[in-house]
Amino acid sequence: MDELAEKIADARDRLAGAASIIVLTGAGISAESGIPTFRGQEGLWQSFRPEELATPDAFWNDPKLVWEWYEWRRNIVKQAKPNPGHYALAELEAETHNFTLITQNIDGLHQISGNRNIVEIHGNLWQVRCTKCGDIVENHDVPMAELPPRCQKCGEIGRPNVVWFNEVIPMDVIDRSLKAIEECDVMLIIGTSGIVEPAASMGLVAKQTGKCVIEINLEMTPSSPLYDLTLLGKSGEILPLLYTTERTYS
Numbered sequence: 001m002d003e004l005a006e007k008i009a010d011a012r013d014r015l016a017g018a019a020s021i022i023v024l025t026g027a028g029i030s031a032e033s034g035i036p037t038f039r040g041q042e043g044l045w046q047s048f049r050p051e052e053l054a055t056p057d058a059f060w061n062d063p064k065l066v067w068e069w070y071e072w073r074r075n076i077v078k079q080a081k082p083n084p085g086h087y088a089l090a091e092l093e094a095e096t097h098n099f100t101l102i103t104q105n106i107d108g109l110h111q112i113s114g115n116r117n118i119v120e121i122h123g124n125l126w127q128v129r130c131t132k133c134g135d136i137v138e139n140h141d142v143p144m145a146e147l148p149p150r151c152q153k154c155g156e157i158g159r160p161n162v163v164w165f166n167e168v169i170p171m172d173v174i175d176r177s178l179k180a181i182e183e184c185d186v187m188l189i190i191g192t193s194g195i196v197e198p199a200a201s202m203g204l205v206a207k208q209t210g211k212c213v214i215e216i217n218l219e220m221t222p223s224s225p226l227y228d229l230t231l232l233g234k235s236g237e238i239l240p241l242l243y244t245t246e247r248t249y250s
Helices: 003-016 027-031 056-061 063-078 084-095 109-113 171-183 199-208 235-241
Strands: 020-025 098-103 118-120 123-130 136-138 158-162 186-190 212-217 229-232
Touching: 003 186, 003 212, 003 229, 003 235, 020 084, 020 171, 020 199, 027 235, 056 063, 063 123, 063 158, 084 098, 084 109, 084 235, 098 171, 118 171, 171 199, 186 199, 199 212, 212 235
Parallel strands: 020 098, 020 186, 098 118, 186 212, 212 229
Antiparallel strands: 123 136, 123 158
């Protein structure tokens, strides 16, 4: 048995014995569905400067331009489908007594694949938040009828309900994430660079509280040496192997 197979067997045993599991996902799992990452060689930031498009100042300087960029992104995501890694996590939630999925992704693919107890720390691309009254609505129209969209309650312009640079993640989101880490037996960290806070520190918090942490990624991250197991490879190939029964995904 090669090293990866041994680690997969070890991870499967640890998950099988866990009553409470928390999962943290990053851009890597969505990249396997064809959604470009921000920091890879073909990342979105290679074509656009984030300070020009993903900040509050940029939005108020030119709301239509920012929304045009998000329209482009929504069109890319609209064509993407969940991959076997997404579906494996949905099955894991269904089979686990206490399960929480924390994601850095804003694409909504976890919801499509069937996960339900989700904490979106960076928001959701398919939600529009009013800049005046704060009302949040789902909008999956591509293209949207009007840019920028208008709030149906007060008429003010809406913004993407995502966390931009220079913005703070809501404390209730952080609290919910930390509570899930505190209660878990095993933490899975999937497809994340390990450099973007606060997600980058969540695995370390889990280790400091005595939890088992298993990482799945294409390459080693700064925190890899501190985790119990690091499985190198595509999450869409590895995650379905963390079960004792064979599964087929469409």
